[in-house]
Amino acid sequence: MTVSIVGGGPAGLYLAILLKKADRAIDVHVRERNSPDATFGWGVVFSEETLGALRDADHETYLEIADTFARWDRVDIRFRGRVLRSRGHSFSAIARKRLLEILQRRCFSLGVDLAFGLEVDDPPDGADLVVGADGVNSVVRRVHEREFGTSVEAEGCKYVWFGTDLVLDAFTFIFRETEHGFFQVHAYPFDEHTSTFIVECPEPTWRRAGLHELTEEESLAFCEKLFARDLEGRELLSNRSLWLDFLKVANAVWHHGRSVLLGDAAHTAHFSIGSGTKLAMEDAIALRDALVRRSWDVEAALVDYEMERQPVVERTQQAASESAAYFARVAGYRELEPIQFAFNLLTRSGRISHASLTVRDPAFTRALDAWFTGTAAVVAPPPVFAPLSLRNLKLQNRAVVRPDTSPAGAGLVLSGFVAVSLEGRITPGTPTIHNWTPAAHPVVLQLSHAGRRGACRPRSVGVDVPLRDGWELVSASPLPYGPFSVVPRELDEDGMAALREDFVAAATHAAELDVDVLELDYAHGYLLASFLSPLSNHRTDAYGDDRLRFPLEVLDGVRRAWDGVLAVRLSVTDWARGGMSVNDGVAIARALVEHGCDLVHTVAGQTIAEDRPEYRRGFLTALSDRVRAEARVPTLVGGHLTTLDDVNTIVGAGRGDLCILDLPPSDLESELAPAPKLVESAVAPS
Amino acid sequence: MNVGVGLPTTTPGTDGTLLLEWARRADAGPFSSLAALDRVVYDSLEPFTALAAAGAVTARVRLATMIAIGPLRATALLVKQAASVHALSGRRLTLGLGIGARLEDYEVAGVEHRGRGRRFSEQLAYLRVGVDEDRVGPARDGIELLVGGASGPAFARMARYADGYAHGGGPPRAFAGAAARANAAWRDLGRPGRPRLWGQGYFGLGDVERGNGYLRDYYAFTGPFAERIVAANLTSARAIKDFVRGYEEAGCDELVLFPTVADVAELDRLAEAVAG
Structure with missing residues (x-):
């Protein structure tokens, strides 16, 4: 040979x-x-x-x-x-x-x-x-x-x-x-x-x-x-x-x-x-x-x-x-504290996490944790358990859970989509501000209007599946969302004024509902998001020339009515040709911060149905990182984070401040769960 | 995790007698589903036709396309075919759909290859929305819908319209990666619960060379990748056991093992390997 x-x-x-x-x-x-x-x-x-x-x-x-x-x-x-x-x-x-x-x-x-x-x-x-x-x-x-x-x-x-x-x-x-x-x-x-x-x-x-x-x-x-x-x-x-x-x-x-x-x-x-x-x-x-x-x-x-x-x-x-x-973007981190800058550097490629660095160098993560909790403590909890202060609100930890997850132990609970009006619902069962009540605290109330994604069947059967007999939809422009979606009516100035009032009224109502964080929904192609993207806003009036104008008007109105923590859920990029890039999203985040937004919940895509997302574990982390570093605002981020170590790494490195957990079902958890009462009574002596 | 078995619809030498015998034995054996591949330019059987035949001689197993290439078929006809198999089989159809990997299938079918993703979304929406439901029977409700593909848009379509994900094959580690993406997409689209996850692999326990020869021929269109598919063929009981265990650990709900040799003895060998 x-x-x-x-x-x-x-x-x-x-x-x-x-x-x-x-x-x-x-x-x-x-x-x-x-x-x-x-x-x-x-x-x-x-x-x-x-x-x-x-x-x-x-x-x-x-x-x-x-x-x-x-x-x-x-x-x-x-x-x-x-x-x-x-x-x-x-x-x-x-x-x-x-x-x-x-x-x-x-x-x-x-x-x-x-x-x-x-x-x-x-x-x-x-x-x-x-x-x-x-x-x-x-x-x-x-x-x-x-x-x-x-x-x-x-x-x-x-x-x-x-x-x-x-x-x-x-x-x-x-x-x-x-x-x-x-x-x-x-x-x-x-x-x-x-x-x-x-x-x-x-x-x-x-x-x-x-x-x-x-x-x-x-x-x-x-x-x-x-x-x-x-x-x-x-x-x-x-x-x-x-x-x-x-x-x-x-x-x-x-x-x-x-x-x-x-x-x-x-x-x-x-x-x-x-x-x-x-x-x-x-x-x-x-x-x-x-x-x-x-x-x-x-x-x-x-x-x-x-x-x-x-x-x-x-x-x-x-x-x-x-x-x-x-x-290539490290200059953006120049204002991080040296210990956090160093942890960010060490975890940059995704191959080292908080947990694996602790195995290599326990003293390093101990120093990071102590600095992070803002104490000189020798014994400090890891970043996920560090409290976070936003305005008047103090959160016990950085773990955020979705509404269908048990809230026990979480630092913050998401409400899920809550419509400002009946017309703003996604499905007939979508809660509105008039019938929603918080199930746990502290809670983020996601105030939204479905826009052209409204009047659909429940998401258990699919997403953007229109009802046979729905209701009239409105959007920035008369463009249907997906196949067989209803063509929405273009919102006119009166409609916009009414909608702004709906948001402001909902914010006022939220104050009575004992809401901890109010979140305006500028994401996933819903009504306010439809104004932001060139793919869904084809208007020729002032709200098309300046696509941020209406969303900022709503933000200003709500900011006046709500003095608690105000978050905005933002699609940072459209993940679609001709749509908003991450740079555009960061610029929008900056404007939101100037108008009083305290926290940006970074998501991406769904502006149009045929987008090109890149799903994997932590698929939103890089976007949160850029918004946080460049718009200088605390961020809330999900993107299929499945372990507390993910949270420690993201939060510790300054790529985000609060993380949504998607915990996979665990055999151990079900094994250790208390036995059902029925069984107990069956074996109890009669 | 359930284990299903493929019908020998793409392997040479399958006739009606063999297909029906294969289906009967699978229905009597430990398998939970019978699945069929889809390809136009090849000496293979059309999947809905094969599933209809299998449905007639079985009572228990689910009947699955894994996957059928949606855009090759006019939407109403695709739905008509699927709903017919579903009705004839006593509501046992799992409809796995994808856009496929071969340009030549589109060419001979006279279907535009460009824009296939968007047309595929329309087909899925047609099914889910129930368009023409009152005019194009039989009833479609109860059809389990899976979507395959490895791109971001494929995962988004899956999470938007389907009940679950149909993986295209590979080692357990590759399946686990795809499962994470499917779960991420499912969450991102706001679906409750989690997607059903189907996996697949090839096996050939008797005449290994014959099985490998078939795979080489079937996957010649992939060029150098054909040899990798041959190398991944499960040719021993031990390999099958490891594979099944790996898929189960990766969170698979239903693993379908496709034959590379059209011989009913293969079913017994597989049943033994899976059970042992």
């Missing part, structure tokens, strides 16, 4: 070693276009878990690699003059050049045919297996780009990869505010003399700072000056260190015929979670395992390899994209 590997980076070399070890009779050829000692980049990072995999796969190289490792378990976050240190993260790093030397030597000793300085234009013919381990710009991939279903797109900030002779003792994040914007550094040691030092900033900042016009030397000098204090007089080292865009590579399939992709050729994950080399070497292990398991049946092995690796890599890429997006 002949295996031809294109690319002599860690992925290609490691695969060569593993194949040769598995069967010495296999002919393994590696073709690398650069010379053996060419290096790009500085150090590469591994986690403890990856080390375990390397140890099991090839003990000889593992020993050599482990010998030269720089190891640390700390992450330092330098922000606003403080250094926040988190422990328990167990990373190792090695100079990329050193890693390649070790792998090259091992290849030679095992009899791998290793050739350098060979530019490969076409994938080699005649081999039983052709491996594209040739990086982001893979030639092997390019030849079959259509078959692989390749996508390459830039993500995150502009970045430049330096070295420094400053030896750090932790993975170090540095944040620096300048007149041009935010810059940040990802730095870590990789041997006893040198550290990697990556500088990044969003493209507009980069342009404002004039970096696009500077030479390599000038930009190095700029960064040295900017981070002079952190460099402690040491210098930055350049190695063709140019400002770049990070390219995210993804492929629908990783093999075609006898060609297979490995490492960066198959997938890249943003460097801010440091997993490129780790993924590449794990790929090599998985491919070797698949070939051995399938007794060198190449086609079957490539399918196995792809099925095993793709889900793992996709999860890592998802986390990496979250991380890249975080660093």
